[in-house]
Amino acid sequence: MGLQLYDLAGAEPERRFSPYCWRVKMALAHKGLPFDTIPWRFTDKDAIAFSGQGRVPVLIDGDQIVFDSAEWGLNDLPVGCELPISTAREWGLFISRAIREGESPEFSEPGMFLVRPNGTLFYAARSSAPWGRPPFDQMLRGIDIATERKMPARGEA
Numbered sequence: 001m002g003l004q005l006y007d008l009a010g011a012e013p014e015r016r017f018s019p020y021c022w023r024v025k026m027a028l029a030h031k032g033l034p035f036d037t038i039p040w041r042f043t044d045k046d047a048i049a050f051s052g053q054g055r056v057p058v059l060i061d062g063d064q065i066v067f068d069s070a071e072w073g074l075n076d077l078p079v080g081c082e083l084p085i086s087t088a089r090e091w092g093l094f095i096s097r098a099i100r101e102g103e104s105p106e107f108s109e110p111g112m113f114l115v116r117p118n119g120t121l122f123y124a125a126r127s128s129a130p131w132g133r134p135p136f137d138q139m140l141r142g143i144d145i146a147t148e149r150k151m152p153a154r155g156e157a
């Protein structure tokens with residue numbers, strides 16, 4: 001069995017809203033480690049009792065159980081869950097208004113940015129819809145090619 005991650009879920013199992021869990025998922029994706037998630041809700045304390053505590057993320061890796069994101073050294077990995085709309089606009093993200101119950105009154109549509117270590121922008125993709133995100137595997141391949149060929153950022157003209 002591969003890596004299993006207990007991941008905070010809403011009433012709809014596909015709504016995963018914990019920034020602590022996002023950090024772990026981003027780190028695993030970044031490392032190219034495949035994992036399965038198990039939707040977990042605040043009341044499911046018994047399901048993770050084996051970890052000796054009552055919060056997620058809980059990652060099972062064979063015999064090892066990790067439940068504190070600090071142990072992964074992820075405390076400094078920022079997640080955009082509290083991105084102010086004004087900043088989202090500065091980044092050029094599309095902003096939407098709620099059209100159904102349960103949506104925030106205003107929220108940003110997705111964007112993906114690759115930023116060089118010196119803080120300059122290398123790549124940007126912005127979507128005007130919740131779908132149409134750049135596929136992660138293609139991005140990783142593109143980054144490898146761009147790095148290998150020392151390709152500059154484009155769109156500079």
Ligand SMILES: N[C@@H](CCC(=O)N[C@@H](CS)C(=O)NCC(=O)O)C(=O)O
Pocket residue numbers: 008018019020021042054055056057067068069070
């Ligand atoms: N120490 C944990 C804290 C994680 C945490 O607070 N998780 C929240 C969800 S975002 C949780 O499971 N809360 C359940 C509860 O408080 O009952 C970490 O840093 O990973």
